[in-house]
Amino acid sequence: MHGGDPSVLRRLNSAAILRALRDGGESTLTGLARQVGLSRPTTEGVLGELARRGLVAEAAARPGTGLGRPARRYRFRAEAGYALGIEIDAHRVRLLVCDLAGEVTGGHRADLDVAGPPGERIAAVRAAVKTCLSRTGVPRRALWAVAAGTPGVVAPGGTIAFCTVVPGWEGVNLARELGRSFSCPVLVDNDANLAALAERWRGAAREADDVVCVHAGLHTGIGALIGGRLHRGRYGAAGEIGMLPELGLRDTTATLITGTEVGPEAAFAALAGIAAAGPELDDAERVLAVAGWGGAEARAVVERLAARMARGIAAMALALDPEMIVVGGPLIRAGDLLVAELRRQVRPLCLSPVRIEASELGDESVGLGALRLALDRIDEDLFRLDRVTPAS
DSSP, rough: OOOOOOOHHHHHHHHHHHHHHHHHOOOOHHHHHHHTTTOHHHHHHHHHHHTTTTEEEEEOOOTTTSSSSSOOOHHHHOOOEEEEEEOSSEEEEOOOOETTTOEEEEEEEEEETOOHHHHHHHHHHHHHHHHHHHTTTTOGGGEEEEEEEESSOOOTTSBBESSSSSSTTOOHHHHHHHHTTSSSSSEEEEEEHHHHHHHHHTTTTTTTTTTTEEESSSSSSEEEEEEEEEEEOOSSSOOOOOGGGGOSSHHHHHHHHHOOOOOOOHHHHHHHHHHHHHHTSSHHHHHHHHTTTTTTHHHHHHHHHHHHHHHHHHHHHHOOOOSEEESSSGGGTTTTTHHHHHHHHHHHOSOOEEEEEEEEGGGGGGHHHHHHHHHHHHHHHHHOSSSOOOOO
């Protein structure tokens, strides 16, 4: 951090101090200087600059610290900006807001018309965003990044390249359409990919680097982490092995409802039935109840579904040899019956031992993953050397 281009050194020092405060909590000037290896005058100058940018503030004095004036302490201003995470599926939108430290400050959810055209769906999402920001007290101008997750193959530019779950969704440039409502960066990714990010950030895969995340919903999507990084593939289609009907990952909820293999028409009819049942129909237990399955019958249906899904999940495990498979999504929230069956039926198909765990995140996995994606984008701006982040 010494010598060379002064402007680059200033940004290096600024990034080091900012990261230390954000990740390590409050610190004194002396402690911070020691931690990042800078002199006290340099550290003090950088703190002044960060304070002018609204990223650092002096923390309140701690009571009972002894005689005399306590040393000043500094903190990262997590409230300087916010991230918005959005999940858009066939029949609802879920939103979460967090500060720059990743602390969730609120959220909102709203129903969507399954059969509505894309423009109507996007308008409903915008209305839900407005409600969410109003309820959380976060001004739109305070958002530093927005990310959205949705079913289907999402091309690098944010266009829905392929989608069978949301009618009319294919070909929509969702990043551009949502971006009309925000002055900050807007990112879009596949819902299973974001669920994988969330599991490594705050879920069952916190200590794993090679992970397959199974998102069991209307269809079963798969996201993959390799070396701790999300693997999207060249065109965003990595993990879409459910395209092969032989692997048993399509029409998952419809199969659970009917108890048998279904075709496209029956799958769409099941989707319409789910939408008609209302927002409370969002886990396996209620899906089975609506389908009329109970007790031993329900267990038999889940066992058949697990046997069907096991082929595709094992195929991903054989391709990537992960240390962990995390199973989440709406069909897992009711309990671990499906997960237990998948453990029993997937493991014999794999060549090496693999942990199969239920998600810890419930129905917030995609929203949390969207927040993580937005925060990663914010970090790029906070810590890059060729741009100064504007004050809030």
